[in-house]
Structure formats: structure tokens, C-alpha cells
Amino acid sequence: MPVATPAQYRAMLDAAQQGGYAYPAINVTSLPTINGALKAFAESKSDGIIQVSTGGGEFASGTAVKDMALGAIVLAEAVHLLAERYNILVALHTDHCQPKKVDTFLKPLIAATAARRAAGKGNLFNSHMLDASELPLAENMRLSKDLIIECAKHEIILEVEAGVVGGEEDGHDTSGVAADKLYTTPEDMLTVYETLTPLGRFMFAATFGNVHGSYKPGAVKLKPTILKDGQAAVTDKYGAKAEMDLVFHGGSGTPLEEIRETLGYGVVKMNIDTDTQYAFTRPIADHILKNYAGVLKIDGEIGDKKIYDPRSYLKKAEQGLCDRMKEACNDLLSTGKTIFGTV
Template identity: 90%
Template structure:
């Protein structure tokens, strides 16, 4: 069953931490994008993470329902079935749930996992993200602690964030946030560790200038050494075993040397969304331009069914996404390192 069990998911994170690599985490919105991600991981012989945002869940539920949790369940269940055909492991994760959406998004998904576990089935999601970075750190940690306690009951890993990832993604806009909020301090990292580590396993999206969206080279000022210094502060106080599993948000458009540097500081997961959106859309646009007369019934003509059949261009989008994800596996050094069949 290539959707990882809780034990297999923990083993994935352990292997990445020990091996100095990270998993690409791609946001999906449809069966086509799920298939593109699975194909990429399989061809790269890399395990990986497939994630659903609140907006992705809403889209997947259909424009008449707009039910974020229901759509996330549909995408997750589809991934469980499709992944059975591949010889790699994938983890399922939810992305950027703000505090006001915990009751309507995260809690129903945790309840769905509880229901599956009671029936002897695997967790629906292996991890969830609470993005309470909009709150003061003390309040952020209070909510994080409460939710982690609930997740631990079901062997779910919680991802938390302190500091703010700039830019805009899926309706979550932090472009007006002060620049100093884009950098997590060592003191923040120590507080996160001390608040959560005794409860259960968590991942931490520390911020080091990373920004959602697409920018020209040089526009984003990353400071990966913030991760190094924060980990050093934690391990100096609590020992080497306290090194945290870090998450790199806003990975799209980052320089390779910056990506690779973060791997040495404990990053085990990098979110990539903007680049894969473009990689999916670009070949579809190319198809439309090259088949303009076929996809449109110009001047009363009948067009060409072979070119306006959605399958003719969606499969090109799937391949474009797949190619970009394989590049991400190479960048993050996860290529060829699947632990499928060993745990």
C-alpha cells in the first residue's frame, strides 16, 4: 500500500533527515495532478508528499458545493487508490490551514482518519499543517499544542509555522507583512521545540525570507543560515537528538544552491506549487495555440474533436507537471532513495 502508514511516514522523515535529502511536496487539485505527481515520484524512484490546501479542497468538491473538507477527502481517497499501483511511498498532507478554518477543515479530516482507523484502515492523511503564524507566538503555540495533542491520538504528525512566509498563495495573502516577520528567530525555534516536543512528533515551517509565488532571480532574499542558527540553539540546550524536521515553504523559484544548503540544516520537506502550476498550464496553452482552429468552431466550422477533447491537452499538462516534479526530486536529492519495501 504505497500511501504510507504512520510508521512508514515517520521512517520516510527519518531517512531524509539521516540521508541529507528532502521530499518534494506538491499541492494537487484534481485526479490529473495526482497522476502527474505519482508518475514523477515513480519514475524518479523517490518517495514524496502529496498535499491539499483549503482552496484545493474547495475546488475539488465542485463549484456548486465549495466544501473544503469534503473535497480534500475526495482527493485523498483518490490518491490512496491510485497510489496502490506504484512502487514508491507517498504521504498525504494538508497545507496552510489558518486558525479560523481549524473547525471546518482540519477537525473534520482528523475525524475522518479516526473513522478509518476504527475500521482497520490506514490514516486518510499522515500529517496536517496548522498555520497560526498570524497569531502572537504564545497564542500560536497554545493552539498548536492543543491540535498536536489531538493529532497524536491518531498517529498524525502536525506541521506548525512561526514567522510568516511572504507573498500570496491560494487566497492567503501576507504581502503586507513587515519584513522582519519573514525571519524566524533562534528564540522562536527553542520555544516551539520546548512547547511541542514532549507531546509528539511535529514538523516546523521556520521562515527565512521565503516567499510564496514566482519572482525573478534576486528578488527573494533567503537567509538559510537562520535555520542553521535556530537548530544550533535548540540542540545546544537539548542535545543533538532535538534537531527538528524543518519544512521549506515557497520553494518554487528558489536557487539550487539555496535549496541544497537548507538540506544540511534539517529540511526534510519542500513545498512546490507555483512552478508546478506553470509546468501544468504551459503545455496546455501550447496545445491551444497550435490547434486554434481545431479547438474553436471558427466561422461555423465543426472544429477537430481530437484537439478539443479535454484528454488531448490534460495529458500534456500531466506530463509537464511530472517533468517539473522529477526536477524537484533531483534538486532535493531524493531521486533513487525510496524506502518502499524496506519498512
């Protein structure tokens, strides 16, 4: 069963933490994006994480329905079926759910997992992200506590964020936040650890200058040592085993040496969205521009059905995404490290 069980997912995170590598986590919106991700993980012999945002879920449900939870369920069920054909493990995750969307996104998905478990099936999702970074830390932690307790009942891992990832992604715009909010403090990291550790397993999207979107190298000023300092604040007080599972958001355009540096500070998951969107769309643009007359029925002509058949360019888009994800596996050192068949 290549969609990881709760125990296998915990083992994946443990293996990454101990092995000094991280999993690419790709946002999917459709069957071609799912298939491109699965192909990439399989060809890289890397386990990985497939995730759905609120906007991705809404898109997948169709323009007439616009139900973010329903669309996320559709995509997750598709991953469960398709992943059976691959000899790697993938985990299912949701990305950036703000507090105002908890009742319409996270809670229905947690309920869907509960229903599957009651029917003797595996979890629908392995983990969920609550992005309550817009709230003061005390309010963020109150909401996080409520959700981690609910998630733990069903062996779901909760990802939380303290500090703000800048920029805009999927309609979530934080471009106007104060600069100091882009950096999580060691005190914040200690608070998160002490608040959530007794309640269940979690991942922590600590921020160190990361910004969503695509930027030229050097445009985003990261401070990876913030992760090092925050982890030290925790491990100095609670011991080496207290090192947290960290998540890297907003990594587009990050130099490879800075990506690799974060792996040494406990990053086990890196979100890949902007770059894979471009990798998916670029082959479609090439196809249209190179086959303009065949795609369009110009001046009363009939075009070329083989060229305007959506499959002709979506296959290329799937491969473009696959190639970019294989690059991510190499960057994050997860290539060749699948634990499929060992746990």
C-alpha cells in the same frame, strides 16, 4: 500499500533527516495533478508527499458545493486508490490551514482519519499543517498544543509555522506583513521545540525570507543560515537528537545552491506549488495556441473533436507537471532513495 503507514511516514522523515535530502511536497487539485505527481515519484524512484490546501479542497468539491474538507477527502481517497499501482511511498498532507478554518477543515479531516482507523483502515492523512503564524507566538503555540494532542491520538504529524511566509498563495495573502516577521528567530525555534516536543511529533515551517509565488532569481532574499542558527539553539541545549524536521515554503525561483544549503540544516520537506501550476498550464497553452482552429468552432466550422477533447491537453499537462516534479526530486536529492519495501 504505497500510501505510507504512520510508521513508514516517520521512517521517511528519519531517512531524509539522516540522509541529507528532502521530499518534494506537491499541492494537488485534480486527478491529472495526482497522476502526474505519482508518475514523477515512481520514475524518480523517490518517495514523496502529496498535499491538499483549503482552496484545493474547495475546488475539488465542485463549484456548486465548495466544501474544502469534502474535496480534500475526495482527493485523498483517490490517492489511496491510485498509489497502490506504484512501487514508492507517498504521504498525504494538508497545507496552510489558518486558525479560522480549523473547525471546517482540519477537524473534519482528523475525524475522517479517526473513522477510518475505527474501521480497521489506514490514516486518511499522514500529517496536517496549522498555519497560525498570523497570531502572536504564545497564541500560536496554545492552538498548536491543542491540535498536536488531537493529532497524536491518531498517529498524525502536525506541521506548524512561526514567522510568516510572504506573498500570496491560494487566497492566503501575507504580502503586507512587516519585514522582520519573515524571519524566525532562534528564540522562536527554541520555544516551538520546547512547547511541542513532549506532546507528539511535528514538522516546523521556520521562515527565513521565503515568499510564496514566482519571482526572478535574486528577487527574494533568503537567509538559510537562520535555520542553522535556530537548530543550533535547540541542539546546543538538548543534544544532536533534538534537531527538528524543517519545512521549506515559498521556494520558487530559489537558486539550487540555496535549496541544497537548507538540506544541511534539517529541511526534510519542500513545498512545490507555483512551479508545478505553471508546468501544468504551459502545455495546455501550447496546445490551444497551436491548434486554435481545431479547438474552436470558428466561423461555423466544426472544429476537431480530437483536439478539443479535454483529455488531449490534460495528458500533456500531466506530463508537464511530472517533468517538473522529477526536477524537484533531483534538486532535493531524493531521487533513487525510496524506502518502499524496506520498512
